[in-house]
Amino acid sequence: MNLKTRVLGETYQFRDLKEVFAKANEEKSGDQLAGIAAGDSRERVAAKQVLSDLTLSDIRNHPLLPAEKDEVSRVIEEGINEKIFREIQNWSVAELREYILSHEATDSELKRISRGLSSEMIAASAKLMSNLDLITAAAKIRNITHCNIAIGQPGVLAARVQPNHPADHVQGIKAAIYEGLSYGSGDAVIGINPVIDTADSVKDILLMTKEVMNKWDIPTQNCVLAHVTTQMRAIRQGAPADMIFQSLAGSEDGNRAFGIDVALLDEADDLIRKEGTSTGPNYWYFETGQGSELSAEAHHGIDQLTMESRCYGLARKYNPFIVNTVVGFIGPEYLYDSRQVIRAGLEDHYMGKMHGLPMGCDVCYTNHMKVDQNDMDNLGILLSAAGVNFVIGVAMADDVMLNYQSTSFHDIAAFREVMGLRPAPAFEKWLEKMGIMENGKLTALAGDPTIFM
Amino acid sequence: MEQQLDVLVDKVVAELQKKLAEMSKQTPVQAEPALAVQESAVFADIAEEEPERTANVPHPKWEEGLLELLESTPARIGVWRTGVRPLTRTMLQLRRDHAAAVDAVYGEVDQALLEEFSLFTVETQYDNTENYLKRPDMGRILNEEGVRLLQERCQMRPQVQIVVSDGLSASAIDANLRDVLPSLLDSLQSYGLSCGTPFFVKGGRVASMDHIGELLQPEVLVLLIGERPGLVTAHSMSAYMCYRPRKGIVESERTVISNIHAKGTSPIEAGAHIGTILSKMLEQKASGVKLVL
Numbered sequence: 001m002n003l004k005t006r007v008l009g010e011t012y013q014f015r016d017l018k019e020v021f022a023k024a025n026e027e028k029s030g031d032q033l034a035g036i037a038a039g040d041s042r043e044r045v046a047a048k049q050v051l052s053d054l055t056l057s058d059i060r061n062h063p064l065l066p067a068e069k070d071e072v073s074r075v076i077e078e079g080i081n082e083k084i085f086r087e088i089q090n091w092s093v094a095e096l097r098e099y100i101l102s103h104e105a106t107d108s109e110l111k112r113i114s115r116g117l118s119s120e121m122i123a124a125s126a127k128l129m130s131n132l133d134l135i136t137a138a139a140k141i142r143n144i145t146h147c148n149i150a151i152g153q154p155g156v157l158a159a160r161v162q163p164n165h166p167a168d169h170v171q172g173i174k175a176a177i178y179e180g181l182s183y184g185s186g187d188a189v190i191g192i193n194p195v196i197d198t199a200d201s202v203k204d205i206l207l208m209t210k211e212v213m214n215k216w217d218i219p220t221q222n223c224v225l226a227h228v229t230t231q232m233r234a235i236r237q238g239a240p241a242d243m244i245f246q247s248l249a250g251s252e253d254g255n256r257a258f259g260i261d262v263a264l265l266d267e268a269d270d271l272i273r274k275e276g277t278s279t280g281p282n283y284w285y286f287e288t289g290q291g292s293e294l295s296a297e298a299h300h301g302i303d304q305l306t307m308e309s310r311c312y313g314l315a316r317k318y319n320p321f322i323v324n325t326v327v328g329f330i331g332p333e334y335l336y337d338s339r340q341v342i343r344a345g346l347e348d349h350y351m352g353k354m355h356g357l358p359m360g361c362d363v364c365y366t367n368h369m370k371v372d373q374n375d376m377d378n379l380g381i382l383l384s385a386a387g388v389n390f391v392i393g394v395a396m397a398d399d400v401m402l403n404y405q406s407t408s409f410h411d412i413a414a415f416r417e418v419m420g421l422r423p424a425p426a427f428e429k430w431l432e433k434m435g436i437m438e439n440g441k442l443t444a445l446a447g448d449p450t451i452f453m
Numbered sequence: 454m455e456q457q458l459d460v461l462v463d464k465v466v467a468e469l470q471k472k473l474a475e476m477s478k479q480t481p482v483q484a485e486p487a488l489a490v491q492e493s494a495v496f497a498d499i500a501e502e503e504p505e506r507t508a509n510v511p512h513p514k515w516e517e518g519l520l521e522l523l524e525s526t527p528a529r530i531g532v533w534r535t536g537v538r539p540l541t542r543t544m545l546q547l548r549r550d551h552a553a554a555v556d557a558v559y560g561e562v563d564q565a566l567l568e569e570f571s572l573f574t575v576e577t578q579y580d581n582t583e584n585y586l587k588r589p590d591m592g593r594i595l596n597e598e599g600v601r602l603l604q605e606r607c608q609m610r611p612q613v614q615i616v617v618s619d620g621l622s623a624s625a626i627d628a629n630l631r632d633v634l635p636s637l638l639d640s641l642q643s644y645g646l647s648c649g650t651p652f653f654v655k656g657g658r659v660a661s662m663d664h665i666g667e668l669l670q671p672e673v674l675v676l677l678i679g680e681r682p683g684l685v686t687a688h689s690m691s692a693y694m695c696y697r698p699r700k701g702i703v704e705s706e707r708t709v710i711s712n713i714h715a716k717g718t719s720p721i722e723a724g725a726h727i728g729t730i731l732s733k734m735l736e737q738k739a740s741g742v743k744l745v746l
Binding site: 395 | 510512513514515516518519521522523525526527528529530531532533534536537538539543547548550551554555557558583586587588589590621681682683684685687
């Protein structure tokens with residue numbers, strides 16, 4: 001394995017694969033905070049150059065976090081299809097990138113090689129891609145999933161209605177659901193982040209959302225994004241949950257900080273299959289985001305892009321209905337400005353899609369980042385072009401519970417209109433029946449939440 | 454126990470409000486014109502900040518229903534649209550609230566306010582705002598000059614050490630310190646507690662209290678610090694308290710009152726409440742999850 005190269009007259013010798021991986025990343029404040037980022041653009045390109053010549057078997061034979069030490073590594077390693085891996089093991093990362101971007105590699109070819117790739121290999125290919133490469137590659141992959149309805153088809157952009165309330169008042173949550181539905185959002189999920197993490201409270205919100213869905217015959221799915229153990233308690237007490245949710249990290253320690261491990265996810269998986277209220281076969285909702293491992297001091301000296309990719313390696317074990325990266329939530333010490341957030345959003349979406357996941361994105365930012373709503377407009381359009389499965393809809397993008405800004409119900413309608421995209425087919429039919437949408441366009445009724453009262 | 458605490462807090466607040474009322478009566482109008490202007494500016498700012506909760510849907514199916522929805526949540530609903538885009542007023546409201554939040558992060562605490570309370574300033578190793586945001590670790594350690602200043606000017610081993618820091622919102626300090634600090638000092642006095650030399654930390658993070666704890670070795674320390682600003686308010690302050698703060702303290706050993714602002718926990722009440730909690734900490738020689746309130 002060669003870890004040495006010359007760039008612009010200077011020789012660069014890297015210590016190990018971890019260093020090459022970290023330094024090959026585009027600039028991120030999180031990698032700088034971890035003290036593992038490239039010192040300058042020359043060193044960055046040197047690392048990319050070294051990485052491009054490494055083979056896929058080099059990456060597999062030199063694990064960044066050995067399977068003996070980490071259960072996420074074990075899940076990833078066990079998921080690799082050996083036959084497919086053997087066909088491509090001698091490819092360099094450069095060849096992998098070129099194959100993925102070639103016209104020969106269509107949706108089904110990419111899905112096939114995905115089964116032979118580890119999360120680290122997929123991360124490596126992302127490190128060699130420009131933003132437009134990430135968009136071009138991801139746009140070829142359609143990962144269609146089904147819970148109560150199907151989303152992810154070509155030409156479809158779905159949306160989560162995120163109707164959070166600062167005190168979990170059921171009436172207030174309902175009001176924001178009505179607003180979202182009236183703009184044509186809500187086909188991915190009606191998903192609430194609760195303030196109060198108790199089984200009773202989760203159950204109340206699940207019951208209310210189910211009631212709204214039943215009353216208006218809405219083809220979608222509900223979810224309350226409490227800790228997985230709280231949801232499990234609520235479900236065992238009879239709460240109607242179509243899906244089960246959890247945030248994931250890319251290492252065993254990181255997941256421990258989230259209060260989960262693979263055994264617990266397996267148990268939850270079993271429960272939702274037996275006691276969930278939806279059709280399936282996809283029952284999970286996962287959220288991820290670059291930097292969460294470093295913030296829990298569980299990154300093992302590995303860069304945040306690679307750790308993020310490992311989250312997807314864990315997620316794919318459970319065939320989720322939706323996965324999204326909450327790209328700008330974690331703060332400026334991980335992604336400093338709009339440039340870094342936009343880059344991370346495109347990377348995460350691409351890596352998730354390459355893992356075969358139904359990838360969405362919470363296009364978002366906190367107020368102490370150098371980002372504003374215009375940047376969200378940009379990333380939203382870029383991801384729509386890249387074929388993102390769903391984005392998040394919050395009233396005027398302002399989440400009054402989580403105190404950050406995402407994309408709005410208006411934005412989702414605009415992404416669809418500008419990019420020629422439609423809601424999920426079953427949901428669009430319902431919107432037409434309600435008189436909210438006609439031929440893919442919002443009608444004069446749209447935007448009036450009282451039509452549901 | 455909790456009831457007793459409430460009664461105590463109420464008493465102190467009542468006392469203080471009486472005093473403040475007397476003070477305002479006594480203050481001649483012409484005495485402090487600069488201050489008066491400043492105060493009215495603060496009030497104007499707060500008034501402006503009230504979200505304009507108007508229903509914009511032109512012909513809702515159910516008019517009263519729309520008002521009912523608006524009353525049920527602070528979320529920006531019933532805003533209407535032009536095509537698929539928001540109305541100009543709604544869009545500008547959002548931009549205005551974001552601007553206030555950004556100003557809070559990049560703004561500086563009013564020097565006159567610090568002088569009013571005789572707070573001298575020390576800095577952490579943060580160096581500049583960009584670095585402050587990227588390197589939380591640097592905001593946890595005072596710089597050399599800061600260490601020297603503390604050793605020179607502060608009383609060592611005080612019973613209670615009060616520290617103020619801008620944190621992520623300078624305007625949180627501007628908006629709340631004038632109410633919180635006097636009521637806190639009053640409360641400490643009513644418990645018969647003595648206070649060290651208070652000061653201001655520029656570019657501080659919550660864990661800067663550990664470094665300060667090592668240097669001054671107070672029995673208890675309270676850090677009044679600006680919170681990450683949201684759009685609902687950019688002026689929210691937190692009070693972090695710790696018994697014998699030192700390096701290696703974990704988050705669960707700190708007690709916190711958050712959400713201190715005009716529309717959250719009232720600043721005057723918060724000051725009194727902090728005093729009560731600090732006295733409990735001294736009594737029980739504990740803070741955070743180990744403290745019984």
